[in-house]
Amino acid sequence: MAIRTRKKQSPVRLWLLVALLAVVCAIIFMLPTANEAIPEVAAEAEQVEDETVATTLAKVGMQAPDFTVTMFDGSSLTLSEQKGKVVLVNFWATWCPPCRQELMRVQSDIVDRFAGQPFVFIPISRAEEKETVAAFREQMGYTFPMGLDPDRAIYDRYASNFIPRNFLINSEGTVVAATVGYEQEEFDALIAQIETLLNQ
Numbered sequence: 673m674a675i676r677t678r679k680k681q682s683p684v685r686l687w688l689l690v691a692l693l694a695v696v697c698a699i700i701f702m703l704p705t706a707n708e709a710i711p712e713v714a715a716e717a718e719q720v721e722d723e724t725v726a727t728t729l730a731k732v733g734m735q736a737p738d739f740t741v742t743m744f745d746g747s748s749l750t751l752s753e754q755k756g757k758v759v760l761v762n763f764w765a766t767w768c769p770p771c772r773q774e775l776m777r778v779q780s781d782i783v784d785r786f787a788g789q790p791f792v793f794i795p796i797s798r799a800e801e802k803e804t805v806a807a808f809r810e811q812m813g814y815t816f817p818m819g820l821d822p823d824r825a826i827y828d829r830y831a832s833n834f835i836p837r838n839f840l841i842n843s844e845g846t847v848v849a850a851t852v853g854y855e856q857e858e859f860d861a862l863i864a865q866i867e868t869l870l871n872q
Contacts, residue, residue: 724852727833732850736761736841737829741796741819744805749819752845754792758869759841760862762795763827766808770854771836775814781863783816789870790843794819798827798835838862842869 730737736759740750751759760782764771775795782793796819797805805818821827831837840849840862849865851858 724834727831728837728850728852729828729832730830730839730847730850732847734847736839736845736847739826739829741794741821741826744802744809744818744820749792749794751794751841754841755845756843757790757792758843758866759792759794760866761830761839761841762793763798763821763830763835763837764795765798765800765835766804768835774836774854774859775812777859779814779816781859782866785863786866786870791866791870793817796821796826799824840865840869 736751738750738752740748742748751761762774762778764775766772778793778795786793793816795816798821800820801822802820805820809815809818819826830839834852836852836854838849838851839847842848848869849862851862
């Protein structure tokens with residue numbers, strides 16, 4: 673009967689394993705712990721929040737600054753003439769990726785959804801000429817109304833930085849929500865707020 677003998681581990685192999693283990697332990701030790709990382713993340717989030725608040729001029733609870741905007745089709749629209757309606761003012765630009773994401777939802781989730789109701793959607797292109805907006809509309813196939821603000825005269829009444837921005841205005845002309853950037857959940861919440869205002 674053959675007896676199997678156990679092969680001895682090579683000392684070189686054993687030392688390699690020990691060295692590898694030491695390197696892994698060193699890497700783990702040098703990584704910041706969860707507790708160390710949390711304050712950094714919280715500080716960054718707080719800074720973003722502070723910048724958002726500081727650059728928002730038309731704040732929740734304020735009367736929305738009045739404006740008259742020239743629309744893409746050449747007509748004009750004045751905010752104060754929309755009293756009695758819920759209004760969503762959206763500032764965007766063709767070069768802005770989050771703006772593009774948001775605009776892709778507009779036709780079905782805003783324009784079609786609230787058609788026939790006392791609601792007005794005013795997307796305003798910030799600091800861009802009509803030709804730029806025209807090329808973008810053609811490329812994307814957008815046909816819903818858009819406003820033009822080539823010199824930022826309207827935008828500068830509402831904010832000093834960052835797009836996209838949404839300002840939801842109730843039927844009394846008061847800003848009831850102001851958002852910056854695009855996140856699906858936040859946009860969904862904005863749609864829910866519009867529905868709530870329309871059902872009041």
